[in-house]
Amino acid sequence: MDFRFTEEEEAFRKEVRDFLQGMLPPDWLGVDQDMCHQNEVKEIYQLGTEVRRKLAARGWLGISWPKEYGGQGAPIMKHIILEEELYYQGVPGYDQPTFGVSGPLILEFGTEEQKRRFVPPITRDLAERHNVPTHTIRAWIRQGLVRSRKVGQRWIIVE
Numbered sequence: 001m002d003f004r005f006t007e008e009e010e011a012f013r014k015e016v017r018d019f020l021q022g023m024l025p026p027d028w029l030g031v032d033q034d035m036c037h038q039n040e041v042k043e044i045y046q047l048g049t050e051v052r053r054k055l056a057a058r059g060w061l062g063i064s065w066p067k068e069y070g071g072q073g074a075p076i077m078k079h080i081i082l083e084e085e086l087y088y089q090g091v092p093g094y095d096q097p098t099f100g101v102s103g104p105l106i107l108e109f110g111t112e113e114q115k116r117r118f119v120p121p122i123t124r125d126l127a128e129r130h131n132v133p134t135h136t137i138r139a140w141i142r143q144g145l146v147r148s149r150k151v152g153q154r155w156i157i158v159e
Helices: 007-023 042-058 076-088 096-109 112-123 134-142
Strands: 147-151 154-158
Touching: 007 042, 007 076, 096 112
Parallel strands: none
Antiparallel strands: 147 154
């Protein structure tokens, strides 16, 4: 088994690196992706917004997602390489909960209507991003702010 990247994958990695080199300030040291307060720093927030906008313009947000929902249908390795380079450079603005969790969950478990409604805006950077903890969602359900229904062994949040 050969674990090396293919020539195409290495070419994509170079494309991502070149893109980031052109986007980031020359003295860029990176942002810790786990810093919850990074959006409080105006310059970092603005850079993150610009990076996300340009990633969307290139079709790199949801790059491995199906074309019918706004993705490119690219191999998962392109998604992995993109994330690896973004994290390595400490690039702000790439929202892992949206691109790594919410989008894939909607694609896997959402209805066709939910996929068509919620996924394409994510790939175009038009979706609002809200990191909502599970305990908050449970409270919303108890208070009647959102509804849920059981489908088989799963609970689905419905509008």
